[in-house]
Amino acid sequence: MLLAFTDAERARHFAVAQGMIEADDNLSAIALTPEEVVNSADAYVEAGIDGLMFDPHISGYFIPSAQLPVVHQAVKADPDSETPQG
Numbered sequence: 001m002l003l004a005f006t007d008a009e010r011a012r013h014f015a016v017a018q019g020m021i022e023a024d025d026n027l028s029a030i031a032l033t034p035e036e037v038v039n040s041a042d043a044y045v046e047a048g049i050d051g052l053m054f055d056p057h058i059s060g061y062f063i064p065s066a067q068l069p070v071v072h073q074a075v076k077a078d079p080d081s082e083t084p085q086g
Helices: 008-017 034-039 041-046 065-076
Strands: 002-004 051-054 061-064
Touching: 034 041, 034 065, 041 065, 051 065, 061 065
Parallel strands: 002 051
Antiparallel strands: 051 061
């Protein structure tokens, strides 16, 4: 499982709450755009990462790695034409 955060402050909050860093420490993290995350889906699957959990301390939304491209296309689809926007 890969933990993902929707913004830097949520990542910081999680790291402090888990005792990974002190409140005044700098947080070293990797930032990716949604497209970069989706484009990495095959690499996640090949690495044995079953899925991503977003903001685990808030919502815990989970998506299987292999479903990232499918969901991304559905979110980008024009509901009237059922054709992906882009």
